[in-house]
Each structure stands twice: as C-alpha cells, then as structure tokens.
Amino acid sequence: MLRNKIHIWNKHLHEKAHELLQETRLHDTLTNVVIPTFDTVDLHPVIFSSFKLKTVPSLDAKLSDICIGTSAFPSQLPPYAFKNGDKEFNLVDGVLTAAGPALLAISEVIQQLNEKNSDFIPIKANEPLKIVLLSLGTGSSPSDLKLPASWGQFLSFNKWVPILALGYAISDGQVNDYHLESVFPSDSSSSDNYYLRVQEFNLDPSITADDTSKENMEKLIKAADDLxxxxxxxxxxxxFLPFEKPSEGTNAEALERLAEILYNERQVRLKRKSMEKQGRPFIASALRMI
Structure with missing residues (x-):
C-alpha cells in the first residue's frame, strides 16, 4: 500500500514539475538561486548555483529536473536520475547536504565578492560586509525520543538507525545556526548584518510533511498565519533553545522592515546600472544579497 502511494506521489510530482517548468533552465531564473542536492553515485553534494554556470555548464539543467531531484527525500520519494548533456545526475533531497541552506547562500555571496563579480558593488578595504538574510523554516515539533547513554549498549544497529537519522536532522540544522552566529550575532547592535529566521518551534504534531489533504494544508496555513x-x-x-527578542517586534513587523531594505537595495542597484550606462561613476555602500 505504501509503495503504491509513493509511486502515485512521485508520478504526480514529475508530471506537475514538467508541466509548470517545461523547458526552463537554471539560467532562466529571474533571480540568482542556490539549490542543494546530493548525488548518490558520485557521493558528494551537487549545488545548482546560478553563479557557477560559467565555470560548470553542466549545472544548467532543466529546473523541473533540479526540483524533482532536490525533493527526492529518502524513504518518501525515490532518487531521481537524469542527464544534462554528457553529465548524468543521480539525486536525492538537498537536506542530506544542507538541512538549512542559509550557509550556502552566505558562502555564495562571499565567493562572488572575492571573485569580484561585477554584479556586486565592491567593498572597500576595512569596510564591513553587509548581508541581509531571510530564512523561512518548515516548522519543528519537540521530539519525545530521548536516549539515556545507559540504554545505548542494548540497542541493535537497526534500532540505532532511526535515532541517528533524527539526531543528524536536528543537529545539522542547529550546527548551521551555530555557524551563522559568527556572521549574525544575536546582539544585532554589534553587527552590520541582518538575519531574520521565521520558524515555528512548536508545530502541531498532527501536521505532517507528507499529507497534502485539504485539512492538513489548512492546518499548515493557520500555523503560518499564527506566526x-x-x-x-x-x-x-x-x-539551542529559542528565546523571544522584543527589540525586533513581531514576525510581521520584521518582514515589513526586511521588505523595505530589499526595496531600497533594488533602487540602489537600478541607479548603479543607469549611471554606468551613462559612463558616470557610482559610489555606494550597499547590502550584499543573492
């Protein structure tokens, strides 16, 4: 029964992805994107990045193939294989590479600045790097699974597998937050950067990731609205426990501030392009964003 259900999900996902995206490729996106996946044959991450297309042309695959590959979560959807030119990909969900892709986005920005990408306004010596990052979580529920060390010696390998999988999923995301703390200190007054993470840390356990029923979707929408x-x-x-930050206000207020920052940055970039076309110098200190 479960195998048939997975087959139906997989078939529908493939059909819908190809229907919506058709021949659209990575270079056709309206903005730069970074999409993590993991190749089960080459046994290494594959990062589909707009910035890498000039040096790695094989990454310019159809978006439908990329989306199916990065959605192929092991145990729920099968790995996805496709060819782009002479390069063959065998992909599974990007969660195996980056449970939280925020670090990948930061890495891409810094790499492009180091490579002096002309799309980025260069920073001056001793000028602080300014990065704005919005991270939208999918929600998490407290786990009842706890394992005292004294019990571990009695568990077989098969019983360890789900525990290790859960531990990896939780710790990988939290380690990302640990690294991000060095770029976005919790005390924002000491940083030129701005990081907003919108996450439900106490998601209703009845809301599941593999249920697309109307009832489950409505619960998910309500959970987001309540945030x-x-x-x-x-x-x-x-x-590794969340705490409220009153100085930031509500999530709605923080999102509005972020939207204003993005709008102002967009105006700066448009002005820069306009002045460069006229052969006039442009000097500005702008935020670095993908």
Missing part, C-alpha cells in the same frame, strides 16, 4: 503576530525568536546557540 505573524508572534514575537521574533532567536535560537540560543549554547542551549
């Missing part, structure tokens, strides 16, 4: 009036929460990277 907007809540105070912004930040993860303490010592206890």
């Amino acid at each position: 907007l009036p809540q105070s912004v929460k930040v993860l303490n990277v010592t206890s």
Whole structure:
C-alpha cells in the first residue's frame, strides 16, 4: 500500500514539475538561486548555483529536473536520475547536504565578492560586509525520543538507525545556526548584518510533511498565519533553545522592515546600472544579497 502511494506521489510530482517548468533552465531564473542536492553515485553534494554556470555548464539543467531531484527525500520519494548533456545526475533531497541552506547562500555571496563579480558593488578595504538574510523554516515539533547513554549498549544497529537519522536532522540544522552566529550575532547592535529566521518551534504534531489533504494544508496555513503576530525568536546557540527578542517586534513587523531594505537595495542597484550606462561613476555602500 505504501509503495503504491509513493509511486502515485512521485508520478504526480514529475508530471506537475514538467508541466509548470517545461523547458526552463537554471539560467532562466529571474533571480540568482542556490539549490542543494546530493548525488548518490558520485557521493558528494551537487549545488545548482546560478553563479557557477560559467565555470560548470553542466549545472544548467532543466529546473523541473533540479526540483524533482532536490525533493527526492529518502524513504518518501525515490532518487531521481537524469542527464544534462554528457553529465548524468543521480539525486536525492538537498537536506542530506544542507538541512538549512542559509550557509550556502552566505558562502555564495562571499565567493562572488572575492571573485569580484561585477554584479556586486565592491567593498572597500576595512569596510564591513553587509548581508541581509531571510530564512523561512518548515516548522519543528519537540521530539519525545530521548536516549539515556545507559540504554545505548542494548540497542541493535537497526534500532540505532532511526535515532541517528533524527539526531543528524536536528543537529545539522542547529550546527548551521551555530555557524551563522559568527556572521549574525544575536546582539544585532554589534553587527552590520541582518538575519531574520521565521520558524515555528512548536508545530502541531498532527501536521505532517507528507499529507497534502485539504485539512492538513489548512492546518499548515493557520500555523503560518499564527506566526505573524508572534514575537521574533532567536535560537540560543549554547542551549539551542529559542528565546523571544522584543527589540525586533513581531514576525510581521520584521518582514515589513526586511521588505523595505530589499526595496531600497533594488533602487540602489537600478541607479548603479543607469549611471554606468551613462559612463558616470557610482559610489555606494550597499547590502550584499543573492
């Protein structure tokens, strides 16, 4: 029964992805994107990045293939194989590469600045790097699975597997937050960067990721709506527990501020392009964003 259900999900996903995206390729995206996947044959991450197309042309695959590959979560959807030119990909969900892709986005920005990408306004010596990052979580529920060390010696390998999988999924995301703390200190007054993480840390356990029924979707929408009036929460990277940050206001207010920052940045970039076309110098200190 489960195998048939997975087959139906997989077939529908493939059909819908090809229907919506058709021949659209990575270079056709309206903005730069970074999409993580993992290749089960080459046994290494494959990062489909707009910035890498000049040096790695094989990454310019159809978006339908990329989306199917990065959605192929092991145990729920089968790995996805496709060829782009002479290059063959065998992909599974990008969660195996990056449970939270925020670090990948930061890495791409810094790499492009180091390579002096003309699309980025160069920074001056001793000028702080300014990065704005919005991270939207998919929600998490507290786990009842706890394993005292004294019990571990009695578990077989098969019983360890789900525990290790859960531990990896939780710790990978939290380690990302640990690294991001060095770029976006919790005390934002000491940083030129701005990081907003919108996440439900106490998601209703009845909401599941593999249920596309109307009832489940409505619960998910309600959970997202309920997040907007809540105070912004930040993860303490010592206890790994979230705490409210009253100075940031609500999630809705923080998103509005972020939208204003993005709008102003867009105006700066448009002005820069206009002045460069006229052969006039442009000097500005702008935010670095993908």
